[in-house]
Amino acid sequence: MTDTDEVEIPEVNHVSGSGLPVRGNDIDTDQIIPARFMKVVTFDGLGEFAFFDQRFTEDDDLKDHPFNEDRFQDSSVMVVNSNFGCGSSREHAPQALLRWGIDAIIGESFAEIFAGNCLALGIPTVTADSETIQTLQEWVDANPDGELEIDVEAEQVRYGDTTIDVTVDDAQRKALVEGVWDTTALMKSNAGAVQETAAELPYVSDATANGSGSESSSSAD
Amino acid sequence: MSKGTLYDKVWDHHTVTTLPTGQEQLFIGLHLIHEVTSPQAFGMLEERDLEVAYPELTHATVDHIIPTADQSRPYEEDAAEEMMSELEENVREAGIEFSDPDSGDQGIVHVVGPEQGLTQPGKTIVCGDSHTSTHGAFGALAFGIGTSQIRDVLATGTVAMEKQKVRKIQIDGELGDGVEAKDVILEIISRLGTEGGVGYVYEYAGEAIENLGMEGRMSICNMSIEGGARAGYINPDETTYEWLQETDYFQENPEKFDELKPYWESIRSDDDAEYDDVVHIDADELEPVVTWGTTPGQGIGISDPIPAPEDLPEDKQDTARRAQEHMRVEPGETMDGYEIDVAFLGSCTNARLPDLRRAARIVEGRQVDDDVRAMVVPGSQRVQEAAEEEGLKDIFEAAGFDWRNAGCSMCLGMNEDQLEGDEACASSSNRNFVGRQGSKDGRTVLMNPRMVAAAAIEGNVTDVRELPEAEVTA
Numbered sequence: 001m002t003d004t005d006e007v008e009i010p011e012v013n014h015v016s017g018s019g020l021p022v023r024g025n026d027i028d029t030d031q032i033i034p035a036r037f038m039k040v041v042t043f044d045g046l047g048e049f050a051f052f053d054q055r056f057t058e059d060d061d062l063k064d065h066p067f068n069e070d071r072f073q074d075s076s077v078m079v080v081n082s083n084f085g086c087g088s089s090r091e092h093a094p095q096a097l098l099r100w101g102i103d104a105i106i107g108e109s110f111a112e113i114f115a116g117n118c119l120a121l122g123i124p125t126v127t128a129d130s131e132t133i134q135t136l137q138e139w140v141d142a143n144p145d146g147e148l149e150i151d152v153e154a155e156q157v158r159y160g161d162t163t164i165d166v167t168v169d170d171a172q173r174k175a176l177v178e179g180v181w182d183t184t185a186l187m188k189s190n191a192g193a194v195q196e197t198a199a200e201l202p203y204v205s206d207a208t209a210n211g212s213g214s215e216s217s218s219s220a221d
Numbered sequence: 222m223s224k225g226t227l228y229d230k231v232w233d234h235h236t237v238t239t240l241p242t243g244q245e246q247l248f249i250g251l252h253l254i255h256e257v258t259s260p261q262a263f264g265m266l267e268e269r270d271l272e273v274a275y276p277e278l279t280h281a282t283v284d285h286i287i288p289t290a291d292q293s294r295p296y297e298e299d300a301a302e303e304m305m306s307e308l309e310e311n312v313r314e315a316g317i318e319f320s321d322p323d324s325g326d327q328g329i330v331h332v333v334g335p336e337q338g339l340t341q342p343g344k345t346i347v348c349g350d351s352h353t354s355t356h357g358a359f360g361a362l363a364f365g366i367g368t369s370q371i372r373d374v375l376a377t378g379t380v381a382m383e384k385q386k387v388r389k390i391q392i393d394g395e396l397g398d399g400v401e402a403k404d405v406i407l408e409i410i411s412r413l414g415t416e417g418g419v420g421y422v423y424e425y426a427g428e429a430i431e432n433l434g435m436e437g438r439m440s441i442c443n444m445s446i447e448g449g450a451r452a453g454y455i456n457p458d459e460t461t462y463e464w465l466q467e468t469d470y471f472q473e474n475p476e477k478f479d480e481l482k483p484y485w486e487s488i489r490s491d492d493d494a495e496y497d498d499v500v501h502i503d504a505d506e507l508e509p510v511v512t513w514g515t516t517p518g519q520g521i522g523i524s525d526p527i528p529a530p531e532d533l534p535e536d537k538q539d540t541a542r543r544a545q546e547h548m549r550v551e552p553g554e555t556m557d558g559y560e561i562d563v564a565f566l567g568s569c570t571n572a573r574l575p576d577l578r579r580a581a582r583i584v585e586g587r588q589v590d591d592d593v594r595a596m597v598v599p600g601s602q603r604v605q606e607a608a609e610e611e612g613l614k615d616i617f618e619a620a621g622f623d624w625r626n627a628g629c630s631m632c633l634g635m636n637e638d639q640l641e642g643d644e645a646c647a648s649s650s651n652r653n654f655v656g657r658q659g660s661k662d663g664r665t666v667l668m669n670p671r672m673v674a675a676a677a678i679e680g681n682v683t684d685v686r687e688l689p690e691a692e693v694t695a
């Protein structure tokens with residue numbers, strides 16, 4: 001963390017990994033992460049609680065769920081159905097999935113706020129029609145180690161010998177491909193300009209930013 | 222597009238640049254933090270190996286989970302203790318000033334900021350709490366933010382935002398006896414709706430606003446968010462400046478006052494400012510307002526009949542029906558006489574010294590109804606101390622009120638202060654959502670603090686104007 005004026009936001013152009021199917025429409029954020037796991041002070045440990053009530057009975061016995069299956073433990077691309085992530089806007093939901101190991105989600109459709117929250121974490125949410133998704137889910141089931149490759153810019157997904165067309169929302173595609181999805185990194189890279197704005201404010205007299213090279217006002221532009 | 226308003230000016234002063242996403246990057250002059258919404262953001266910072274960019278523009282306190290009876294550590298509830306310890310560690314590591322209980326300065330974040338002089342005109346102020354709009358009372362641009370934005374502010378001192386429209390709410394005339402700032406804002410929300418302000422910032426203006434003290438102005442700005450407006454503000458004037466002069470910051474830095482005053486004057490909305498919308502309200506027509514339902518927009522004058530759902534706009538009928546079922550009220554009746562079990566005098570809307578003073582004048586020499594459990598939760602330790610010194614605590618206790626320590630308390634029931642079962646509560650807070658006060662069957666009636674005092678005495682919602690103030694004995 002030396003030169004904050006040059007923060008790299010990764011461009012999320014290609015995401016690849018093996019897939020796992022999570023079937024069902026209208027899977028809400030309460031299912032993704034039950035509310036009782038929200039009284040926490042960090043998102044860190046949330047991964048293990050992803051889909052908790054879908055994966056465990058009240059007596060902590062395992063239920064049937066792809067997140068419980070050995071063959072999907074290394075998977076990073078979820079294949080879901082329609083209106084995934086509806087319900088409460090809690091940021092804890094994509095955080096839990098990310099921490100479990102999910103890097104991208106392919107589905108029929110996503111709830112808007114959920115997709116926005118995913119974007120803030122650099123997780124693409126790409127869509128295709130229901131038939132295509134069903135075929136893909138079957139392929140993933142049969143090929144748990146098979147590689148899926150998402151090309152965000154070209155709006156394509158490749159698996160086996162097949163290439164399918166998918167849709168990535170325009171704004172999302174731009175943000176991911178151009179590497180401007182991470183507001184923290186994006187704004188951090190303007191640290192020099194931030195200092196200049198602060199210096200103009202009569203009430204900010206002695207504020208000096210940490211690690212922003214504040215002694216030199218000749219910040220990179 | 223608005224032009225020449227305080228909002229436009231403060232926004233311009235703080236704009237760093239336009240981001241590739243189309244949003245603007247806005248410098249934040251004061252970041253207030255508390256124990257509930259900040260820890261995840263600190264966690265994210267750590268994950269990325271980032272430091273807090275402007276610790277000296279950041280200030281912390283503890284309010285949501287703090288017990289208001291026994292505050293000895295460790296707190297009885299594990300989750301509360303964990304959140305408090307986490308906050309302590311985070312602020313220590315980052316070098317952030319912390320108004321903790323030992324400092325004597327602890328309190329609800331929106332009471333603490335103003336009383337220490339941290340809240341000033343022309344600042345941008347954020348906090349991971351929707352009632353940050355409170356600070357707009359001083360002519361600051363203040364709004365609540367979410368977890369990733371808290372992370373952004375910690376890491377960069379800025380937020381990414383889109384500019385909003387400005388609606389001027391002009392309140393002319395004078396408030397009648399027994400009618401307070403709280404009634405003005407409840408009336409505004411009931412007229413414009415809980416979503417009426419979405420996409421807007423509210424500027425409150427007019428004679429009735431100018432005549433209010435700072436505490437009343439804070440009560441109004443506080444509830445802007447209940448009307449859907451993320452921020453609300455009032456242009457700074459002599460009342461604002463006098464108040465500021467008494468705060469720690471300007472007591473310690475008197476030269477700053479003269480230095481900053483020209484800036485404060487310069488950011489006032491111009492006389493010929495342009496607004497996206499203007500709404501007029503006549504203060505003379507208002508009476509004490511109480512809510513009959515489960516949103517802050519479901520309010521009526523104390524002598525008005527509860528509306529029949531079918532008389533409301535179609536999109537409001539369903540919620541109204543469900544609200545009336547929950548509250549067990551009938552259309553056509555008034556709220557006068559609605560039986561209550563609990564009286565809660567507290568919250569960042571109405572737990573400042575003048576609020577407690579006015580309420581004390583009502584309870585003085587009277588007794589809380591036998592069937593009512595009544596409590597006062599001062600907004601901060603300083604309010605508490607001042608109130609104790611001038612004898613308000615004794616007045617409340619003599620009347621049968623429980624006098625507690627500062628915190629959010631029953632405003633949201635995150636500590637042990639909660640409604641039980643289907644208890645009905647006369648509350649000086651800002652939200653009457655189902656479950657808000659800790660019980661999913663609980664019933665909340667929002668009103669001004671003197672009305673809460675009156676309800677506690679009578680055991681039911683009552684028009685405080687019919688309950689004369691006691692002779693001041695002291």
Ligand code: SF4
Binds near residue numbers: 284329331568629651
């Ligand atoms: S008093 Fe209530 S509204 Fe105010 S900050 Fe606390 S919980 Fe939020």
